[in-house]
Amino acid sequence: MSEVILxxxxxxFHQRKYFTARDGNLILIxxxxxMVEKKDSPFILDEKEIESxxxxxxKSIAWHTCKITTRILETFPEILEFTRENxxxxxxxxxxxxxxxxxxxxPQLPAHPDLQQKVIKKLQxxxxxxxxxxxxxxxxxxxxxxxxxxxSSPICDLLRVLKFYNIISSTKxxxxxxxx
Numbered sequence: 001m002s003e004v005i006l007x008x009x010x011x012x013f014h015q016r017k018y019f020t021a022r023d024g025n026l027i028l029i030x031x032x033x034x035m036v037e038k039k040d041s042p043f044i045l046d047e048k049e050i051e052s053x054x055x056x057x058x059k060s061i062a063w064h065t066c067k068i069t070t071r072i073l074e075t076f077p078e079i080l081e082f083t084r085e086n087x088x089x090x091x092x093x094x095x096x097x098x099x100x101x102x103x104x105x106x107p108q109l110p111a112h113p114d115l116q117q118k119v120i121k122k123l124q125x126x127x128x129x130x131x132x133x134x135x136x137x138x139x140x141x142x143x144x145x146x147x148x149x150x151x152s153s154p155i156c157d158l159l160r161v162l163k164f165y166n167i168i169s170s171t172k173x174x175x176x177x178x179x180x
Contacts, residue, residue: 007153011155029058044130055101103130147160
């Protein structure tokens with residue numbers, strides 16, 4: 001598992017006022033402000049839609065050269081191991097017996113819409129409620145970085161320096177990445 005990706009995911013949620021904790025390669029998140037308006041969110045979330053989530057167990061798949069397909073999910077069943085019922089009981093204490101969802105962070109989905117739908121159906125059938133892509137997470141972190149602020153996180157400080165020298169930009173038009 002990529003430690004850098006896990007740190008970026010944690011930073012993404014810290015920036016949006018979530019508590020985070022780690023359990024191995026899983027990230028547990030819980031909103032600091034529980035008074036969030038509940039609304040139906042799409043299966044594939046962006047950085048604005050994430051704010052409707054109050055609590056979640058998140059698993060990241062940081063295989064950057066790989067699109068997540070049904071074949072990958074069948075070949076590597078450990079990807080979805082955290083969705084099993086015995087795992088859910090394990091986390092209920094951290095969430096103080098409040099409801100939480102299971103979420104997956106993936107590199108990308110297949111380009112073909114039929115293949116995307118098959119993956120989405122398989123993930124939903126296993127209890128995954130939402131997914132986000134790694135590019136969405138990275139762009140979400142970059143957008144919130146201020147070039148003139150010092151960060152305690154080495155990753156955020158690196159992004160700050162890159163942003164300061166205009167090596168990266170938070171302008172989505174300039175950094176359009178294929179997200180789906």
